[in-house]
Amino acid sequence: MFLFAALALTASAQQKNNPESGKYPPPACLTTEQDRRNMMDQLGITELRPGRNSDASAPNGANYDESLANPYPDLPDPLVTRAGKNVTTPEMWWNVRRPEIAEDFEREVYGRLPEHIPAVTWEVVLSEREFIGWTPVIARKVVGHVDNSGYPLIDVDISMVVVTPERAVGPVPVLMMFGPATLPAPAQPDYGDFRILNEAVRAMLSKDSAVKKILDKYPAYDPLVRPEGVSPFGFRMPSQGERSRTQELIEAGWGYVMIDPSSIQADNGEGLTCGGIIALVNRGQPREPDQWGALRAWSWGAARGLDYLETDTLVDATKVGIEGVSRYGKAALVTLAFEQRFAFGLIGSSGKGGTTLHRRSFGEAVENLTGWGYYWMAGNYMKYGTGAGKTGSMNASDLPVDSHELIALCAPRLVFISYGIPEEGDAHWLDHRGSYMAAVAAQPVFRLLGAKDLGVPDDYRSAKMPEVGQGLLEGHLAWRQHEGGHTDAPNIGYFIEWVNGHIGYSSNS
Numbered sequence: 001m002f003l004f005a006a007l008a009l010t011a012s013a014q015q016k017n018n019p020e021s022g023k024y025p026p027p028a029c030l031t032t033e034q035d036r037r038n039m040m041d042q043l044g045i046t047e048l049r050p051g052r053n054s055d056a057s058a059p060n061g062a063n064y065d066e067s068l069a070n071p072y073p074d075l076p077d078p079l080v081t082r083a084g085k086n087v088t089t090p091e092m093w094w095n096v097r098r099p100e101i102a103e104d105f106e107r108e109v110y111g112r113l114p115e116h117i118p119a120v121t122w123e124v125v126l127s128e129r130e131f132i133g134w135t136p137v138i139a140r141k142v143v144g145h146v147d148n149s150g151y152p153l154i155d156v157d158i159s160m161v162v163v164t165p166e167r168a169v170g171p172v173p174v175l176m177m178f179g180p181a182t183l184p185a186p187a188q189p190d191y192g193d194f195r196i197l198n199e200a201v202r203a204m205l206s207k208d209s210a211v212k213k214i215l216d217k218y219p220a221y222d223p224l225v226r227p228e229g230v231s232p233f234g235f236r237m238p239s240q241g242e243r244s245r246t247q248e249l250i251e252a253g254w255g256y257v258m259i260d261p262s263s264i265q266a267d268n269g270e271g272l273t274c275g276g277i278i279a280l281v282n283r284g285q286p287r288e289p290d291q292w293g294a295l296r297a298w299s300w301g302a303a304r305g306l307d308y309l310e311t312d313t314l315v316d317a318t319k320v321g322i323e324g325v326s327r328y329g330k331a332a333l334v335t336l337a338f339e340q341r342f343a344f345g346l347i348g349s350s351g352k353g354g355t356t357l358h359r360r361s362f363g364e365a366v367e368n369l370t371g372w373g374y375y376w377m378a379g380n381y382m383k384y385g386t387g388a389g390k391t392g393s394m395n396a397s398d399l400p401v402d403s404h405e406l407i408a409l410c411a412p413r414l415v416f417i418s419y420g421i422p423e424e425g426d427a428h429w430l431d432h433r434g435s436y437m438a439a440v441a442a443q444p445v446f447r448l449l450g451a452k453d454l455g456v457p458d459d460y461r462s463a464k465m466p467e468v469g470q471g472l473l474e475g476h477l478a479w480r481q482h483e484g485g486h487t488d489a490p491n492i493g494y495f496i497e498w499v500n501g502h503i504g505y506s507s508n509s
Contacts, residue, residue, distance in 0.1 A: 024153055027284025032269030032375070038286045039379040044390030048382065051368035054429050062363050064428050069362040072397035073461055078408045078445050090449050102338070102409060104400040110334055111292035111378035113300060114281050118147035120158065122308040129166060130185045132250045133243070136166040138314065139183050144304055146277065154280045159263040160305050163246070164255035164314045165507075173319035173505055174309060175249055175346070176257040176302060178328035184246060245492045252496045253507020255315060257305060261328065264301030265294045269375040277301070289379035295353065296378075298328070299335035306341055319343050319503055321414075325488050327376065330354035337409035343503070344414035346495050348488030349426055353377065355417050355435040357403050358384075358396045363429035366396045404441035404460070407477070411442070412451035414502055416478040416495050418488040421468055425485030432481065436465045439479055451476035473498050 030038065040048070052062040063069060078101065079087040087097045106112045126141040144158035159181040164172055201223045206212040215221065249256045261267065265276035272278050273286055277297050287293075292300070302322055310317040321344040324332035329350030336345035347355055352364040353376060369377055370385025386394045407415060417439055420426030441460040443453035452475035456463065466472060471480030471494060478498055482490035500506060 024151055025283065025285075027153060027274050027279055028286060029270065029274040029284070030272070030286065035269045035272055035286060036374055039289065039374070039382060040389075042289055043379065043383060043386075045382060045386050046389050047387040048370055048385050049367045049387045051371040051385075052363075052365045054363070054427065062365065062429065063361050064363065066362070066433070069360055069431075069434075070461070071361050072359040072395075075357070075359065075402050075404060075441055075460065076400065078405045078442070079448065087448070093445065093448060098409065101401055101405045105337070105406060105409075107290050107378070108380050108383075108400060109378060110296045111287075111380075112290050113292055113296065117277070117281055117300070118150065120144040120146050120304045120307065122311075126183075128183075128186070130163075130183065132163070132184050133247050135247075135250050137163050137184065137250055138166050139163045139185075141181070141183060142308060144301075144308065146280065148280055151280055151283045154275060154284065156275075156277050156280050157263060158301050158304060159260040160308070161258045162255065162309070162312065162315070163250070163257070165250055165253060168253060168255075168314065168507075171314060171316035172253060172255045173321070173499070173503065174255040174257055174315050175321045175323050176259055176305060176309075176342075177245075177322075178261050178298065178302070178324040178331055179258050181258045181260040181263070245489050248492050248496065252500070253505075254496065257309070259302060259305050261294075261298045261301070261331065265297035267294060267327070272375055287379055291378065293375055293377045293379075293381075295327075295331045295334050295376045296338075298331040299338060302331075302335045303339045303341070306339070317341075319505065321345055321499065323348070323488070325349050326351070326486065327353075329488075330376070333406060333410070336413065336415065337406050340413070342413070344416070344499050345410065346416045346418060346488055346491070348418045348491075349420060349430055349486050350417075350435070351430040355403055355407060355438050356431045357434045357438050358399055359402055360431055360434035360437070361396075362431040362434055363427070364431065402438070403435075404438040407438055407442040408445035411446045412449040412476055414476050414478070414499060416480070416491070416498060418491040418495070419481045420484045420486060420490070421481065424483065427486070433463075433465055436479060437461075437463050439477060442477065446475070446477050453477050454479060476502065 050060055053060055055061055056064050081097050082100055087093050122142055122144050124140050124142050128139055130137050130139045140162045142160045142162055146156035148155055161181045161183055163184055202215055206215055246256055265278055273284055306320055309315045309320055320342055322332045322335045322342045323346040325348035329348045330353045332345055333347045333350055333354050336342050353369050358366055367385040370382045374382055383391055383394050384396055384399055417435060419432045422428045437460040440463040443458055446453045454472045454477050455474055468481050468483055472478060480491050480494055484490040
């Protein structure tokens with residue numbers, strides 16, 4: 001309720017501060033429950049089945065018994081058209097089958113993009129020389145202003161940070177990652193500048209007599225303290241221990257981008273009518289059943305970020321990848337599937353709605369996404385968690401598509417599927433095997449398009465995951481389960497080497 005109230009106050013403040021606010025209908029700012037109920041009413045759903053509890057012993061607990069995990073073992077064939085014809089050539093894939101699959105995903109799973117989405121104008125608001133480890137980089141804070149002239153009551157400013165090696169000999173590959181858009185190591189004032197700032201702050205504080213008495217008691221006290229780990233010259237000293245993902249990318253001669261999903265669309269149901277690109281396009285009113293959810297909105301924002309990178313002379317825009325973990329892993333896969341300008345993807349621990357098969361009953365269920373996770377998806381997806389309504393009871397087997405076909409939409413580009421292990425926090429809930437089965441089932445499309453697959457038999461029903469640490473990294477479709485937890489960091493080095501091998505890049509080239 002606090003978040004809803006904050007969103008409502010934000011919308012109210014925007015209206016109050018906008019002299020033209022009276023010309024436009026105010027945003028609805030529905031609560032999550034109100035918005036979910038609105039979509040159920042549109043679909044004629046009277047009852048949704050409850051989502052599974054991650055604790056198997058709890059009421060409605062999730063299934064973790066592999067013998068019960070495949071109630072709907074037959075997957076849609078990605079190489080058979082709706083008319084029942086076998087897809088035997090790349091031309092049939094691109095002209096017939098791929099559009100059919102994309103249409104099903106848009107209508108029933110992730111939602112369609114509206115026909116008219118406002119333009120985005122990019123602005124570099126800050127550019128400075130920083131260090132990642134001992135490597136100098138150029139770090140830029142970039143903001144994408146979405147044109148809201150059609151509905152000024154909602155502002156959308158996409159927040160992004162672009163970091164490239166300062167000493168690169170030419171445009172570099174870049175990995176765009178979903179997450180907070182923070183500068184890696186903002187330059188800090190040196191000792192001399194800190195002294196001047198502290199003198200100014202003491203003088204300002206001393207205008208209050210009570211504060212001046214305190215400061216006079218402690219003449220050596222500095223109100224401003226330099227952050228730990230900052231060198232006398234103003235840059236942060238490299239920390240000891242394992243290298244971060246960003247440090248590995250930079251030291252490999254790559255650049256990276258952090259794009260903030262929350263600046264595109266809030267990660268909650270309230271934002272669908274009160275803020276973000278979905279609310280802006282819909283003028284603050286509820287979605288229709290086939291319209292985009294948050295995952296598709298985040299992927300749209302990533303594509304707009306790629307628009308900016310195509311103008312950046314320090315970036316090789318033909319070698320830009322997309323990355324995400326967990327819900328952002330879902331978004332990264334959706335991005336790679338629908339935006340073909342992205343050349344490769346690192347899809348981390350994405351679970352249901354990502355690489356894991358919807359038809360699997362292991363850990364997280366479709367009902368979890370049609371319930372609390374409904375706002376990630378198209379409204380139509382709720383039908384597949386229906387207990388009662390005008391369409392009757394529906395389940396995952398009624399979906400016209402499944403996640404192996406979302407992976408197939410990425411072919412023949414590079415797709416690296418990453419997971420950790422439950423013992424370290426990458427929970428059984430994510431259904432690692434369900435993702436591996438999907439990757440296996442996607443192989444025929446990669447081969448049809450002249451790409452190398454995982455190199456294992458196509459029988460997804462009996463597919464056995466490789467041992468932890470035994471990656472399948474020879475093809476355009478790759479799999480590796482690392483020994484860490486809910487992160488893709490232990491796989492980043494393998495990912496960089498794998499991509500470099502396919503695109504022929506080295507930091508010295």
